Amino acid sequence: MSLEEYKGVYVFAQQVDNEINSIAFELVGKGKDLAADLGTDVTAVLVGSGVRDLADQLAEYGADRVIVVDDPECKEYRTEPYAHALASVIKKFKPEIFLVGATAIGRDLGPRVSARIHTGLTADCTQLDIGDFPLNPVPGKEQKHNQLLMTRPAFGGNTIATIACPDFRPQMATVRPGVMQKKERVPGAKAEIVDFNPGFTPDDKYVEIMEVVKAVSDTVDIMDAKILVSGGRGVGSPENFKILEDLAEVIGGTVSCSRAVVDAGWKPKALQVGQTGKTVRPNVYFAIGISGAIQHLAGMEESDIIIAINKDETAPIFDVADYGIVGDLNKIVPALTEKLRAELAVK
Amino acid sequence: MKIVVCIKQVPDTKGGVKFKPDGTLDRAAMLTIMNPDDKAGLEAALRLKDQYGAEVTVITMGLPKAEDVLREALAMGADKAILVTDRVLGGADTWATSQTLAGAIRNLEYDLIITGRQAIDGDTAQVGPQISEHLNIPVISYAQKIKIDGDSVIVERQFDDRYHVLKAKMPCLITALAELNEPRYMTPGGIYDACKAEITVWGRANLADVDDSNLGLKGSPTQIAKASDKVRKGKGEKVNLDPAESVTYIVSKLKEKHVI
Numbered sequence: 001m002s003l004e005e006y007k008g009v010y011v012f013a014q015q016v017d018n019e020i021n022s023i024a025f026e027l028v029g030k031g032k033d034l035a036a037d038l039g040t041d042v043t044a045v046l047v048g049s050g051v052r053d054l055a056d057q058l059a060e061y062g063a064d065r066v067i068v069v070d071d072p073e074c075k076e077y078r079t080e081p082y083a084h085a086l087a088s089v090i091k092k093f094k095p096e097i098f099l100v101g102a103t104a105i106g107r108d109l110g111p112r113v114s115a116r117i118h119t120g121l122t123a124d125c126t127q128l129d130i131g132d133f134p135l136n137p138v139p140g141k142e143q144k145h146n147q148l149l150m151t152r153p154a155f156g157g158n159t160i161a162t163i164a165c166p167d168f169r170p171q172m173a174t175v176r177p178g179v180m181q182k183k184e185r186v187p188g189a190k191a192e193i194v195d196f197n198p199g200f201t202p203d204d205k206y207v208e209i210m211e212v213v214k215a216v217s218d219t220v221d222i223m224d225a226k227i228l229v230s231g232g233r234g235v236g237s238p239e240n241f242k243i244l245e246d247l248a249e250v251i252g253g254t255v256s257c258s259r260a261v262v263d264a265g266w267k268p269k270a271l272q273v274g275q276t277g278k279t280v281r282p283n284v285y286f287a288i289g290i291s292g293a294i295q296h297l298a299g300m301e302e303s304d305i306i307i308a309i310n311k312d313e314t315a316p317i318f319d320v321a322d323y324g325i326v327g328d329l330n331k332i333v334p335a336l337t338e339k340l341r342a343e344l345a346v347k
Numbered sequence: 348m349k350i351v352v353c354i355k356q357v358p359d360t361k362g363g364v365k366f367k368p369d370g371t372l373d374r375a376a377m378l379t380i381m382n383p384d385d386k387a388g389l390e391a392a393l394r395l396k397d398q399y400g401a402e403v404t405v406i407t408m409g410l411p412k413a414e415d416v417l418r419e420a421l422a423m424g425a426d427k428a429i430l431v432t433d434r435v436l437g438g439a440d441t442w443a444t445s446q447t448l449a450g451a452i453r454n455l456e457y458d459l460i461i462t463g464r465q466a467i468d469g470d471t472a473q474v475g476p477q478i479s480e481h482l483n484i485p486v487i488s489y490a491q492k493i494k495i496d497g498d499s500v501i502v503e504r505q506f507d508d509r510y511h512v513l514k515a516k517m518p519c520l521i522t523a524l525a526e527l528n529e530p531r532y533m534t535p536g537g538i539y540d541a542c543k544a545e546i547t548v549w550g551r552a553n554l555a556d557v558d559d560s561n562l563g564l565k566g567s568p569t570q571i572a573k574a575s576d577k578v579r580k581g582k583g584e585k586v587n588l589d590p591a592e593s594v595t596y597i598v599s600k601l602k603e604k605h606v607i
Contacts, residue, residue, distance in 0.1 A: 079488070
């Protein structure tokens, strides 16, 4: 294959229950920056059943073109029909870059597609740039220009690596949700819509969905919260999260938690911050009774202001906290709630 | 029923991360463990063995010392162990790793392949789904419950706010989460037997239907441009005050930053 045949930045526009996931708009936003550097445009690939109407939303966030794969086989996410859809789009349209969200769906779908296409896939990227590979000229090795340089944390966030995929196309990456910025929405913006159906023939790889069980939850997405009141094992019990909930209510925040709390069954997985949970960057992050394992820090250290309360003054959370308070959370948190209640009442 | 479980030996990040004087990771100084998601996958296989009867084969790709995790798996109750090791396989990315493991697994009979969702050193979660693609079988990621129903497997697959109950015809590949179960301990008898057990060692020549161009560093589509230790945000202030003063301190900072 000739690598030059591959053109354009493509992003997978993930939807669930015909609602576009925020990651799709983030990828379109980042895709615009990359496309500008390459002098090309951004195509969103929308897969589902009865999803054609959603294409305008992608246009409003900056997509130049939307390829719609609309088929009843794609109603609920299943690995095979979705992998078939994306692999077929790649074979037909030949993108040079293909981005997928590093969501539960994207991390299942991405590897299957990249293996089918025979290209590289870089997981969980937190930064994407266009540049040269190798970064600096190396004697005897061709330096390629306009390559996608994909940066990702590894080793539980201890190291950071920049990866390229110089000899295969498309250059594929999954991108952590909450890291890239959406563009300002332009109401009424339109994109070129391309309907494409590669044909779906169910076989053994089309697993059967017997049931879809939704967790009953009315919690806000912690990735959208401006203030997070996050608790760890140090909170002591599920009941004691009440003091965090009270603080969150007074200050207009949302409660989140560490992995230990989810593992103990105190809080649902949807509230988990960290490497295997969600990446958050609120204006204020209260880390209460959280020791600060590397995996946790990887998910929250980009927060604007980090306030940590922990009785162990050697806890690693203090290494990233802007304001660290060594002390008993059971005394400090309720008193803080009362003080803030009084302060805010005066205003 | 025959079950193949893919496991990986990884440095233990929990026991503290060690750095060399030049700031790079000191892997040699860190303890190694069986990757937690893989261990949950092995436990799931052993439970299926207890419940339905099965032969469990563990396989790993790595340096010769990765034999340690295979012996641990045997001591937990696995029946056979295969170490895939060869200089030409080194430096592999997920594409080349999955090609290697698929090439080894093609020599085996299997109804189920279980892998961990992801390894704690790379965190990519790619090798399991890629193996399934090379072997042209269905994949079910993030299993939280597994049961057998005739020639099919029924799996609860976890997604963010929901789970799917999926039914797939075997052979099928499943990726397991550490949350799936509490892995059993090795038994004294198991350890004794595992020390004496024979481990099958395979090299490049034993891999079926894999081209050299798909193996090792040379067969890896992704290449590292740069690797460095993460630069962390500098330390802020740390205070040790009584509760009332602590509260005053926090409120003053929130005011200073215009949060309230």
